Amino acid sequence: MRYVLLTWNPGPHNEEQYTPEQWLEEMVIPLRSGDQPEGDRWSIGTNWHVIGEADPVCMLRQGVHGRGIVAMGVITRGPFTAAHWNTAKDGDAHYVNVAWHRAMDLNQMITLDELEQAVPGFAWNKVYSSGRIIEGEPADQLAALLGQAPPGKQPRKKGPGPQYGSAEHNRLVELEAMAIVTGGYEDEGWTVSDVSKQNLGWDLEVRRGRSVNCVEVKGATGPLPEFFLTPNEHRAAAEKSNWVAVVITDIFTGEPGWHELSGADVVAAAVPTQFRVTSCSSVISAASDYAGASRAGADTLRSTRWRPRHDT
Structure with a gap:
């Protein structure tokens, strides 16, 4: 190479x-x-x-x-x-x-x-x-x-799911996904506004006639539409009926996939995968039984990232 x-x-x-x-x-x-x-x-x-x-x-x-x-x-x-x-x-x-x-x-x-x-x-x-x-x-x-390394040289996660690389590579994936999704909506006659820097819980607002959708854009170098959500994105998916996630898979292969998921589907499939400890008290009891943790334990252990399951 x-x-x-x-x-x-x-x-x-x-x-x-x-x-x-x-x-x-x-x-x-x-x-x-x-x-x-x-x-x-x-x-x-x-x-x-x-x-x-x-x-x-x-x-x-x-x-x-x-x-x-x-x-x-x-x-x-x-x-x-x-x-x-x-x-x-x-x-x-x-x-x-x-x-x-x-x-x-x-x-x-x-x-x-x-x-x-x-x-x-x-x-x-x-x-x-x-x-x-x-x-x-x-x-x-x-x-x-x-994202151009030949097979065997590109660091990859085992299995068919999304591939997570360096922050720089992830940014390239994000930019490519944003470009594909923006172009896709524009080709269908939507007016697209980039609001990704406003921390709203979605990246694009698309309008056509009276219809307005809040679109969260995700990209993956693998073939499965698996991705992480921030708490803000998870909240928006749960609260806004016009929130959708568009996941672009196989993003650098020349034949990317387009997967559109409703907020309800994303919330139903999301599972907590990472936690932030805000104090040392009651951590053990909270971690041992997250769903039934005591109030003290629940206060010390907060979910910070969500990932939709692929099997739903």
């Missing part, structure tokens, strides 16, 4: 190649709609002799306005020469053609700090040109972070 690291520096005024708005309109939105962005040629510096067709690529945004991975794709045409992209320079430069698979909104990129934690064996702060190669253990770590 290896990656070719392409670079993009928007310059001191955050406007070279793409402004943030252009990046959203010309890269992120087309890819979410299943369309390739215009312009697939990218320069690769001096590493042209070791780069080839079908190599996976990552786009590393550079510069003072935020650094991190913002897109992933694959090389569709091996190195070739053309006039240098910098018109102030004479001669040719080396390029490849790229088909992009995913592009992230810039405020959701995988930051340099996250990359240094998840892929410590690569010198992220010493990338000075496009076309750097990431290989060996750092490439395996990056593949796991991106």
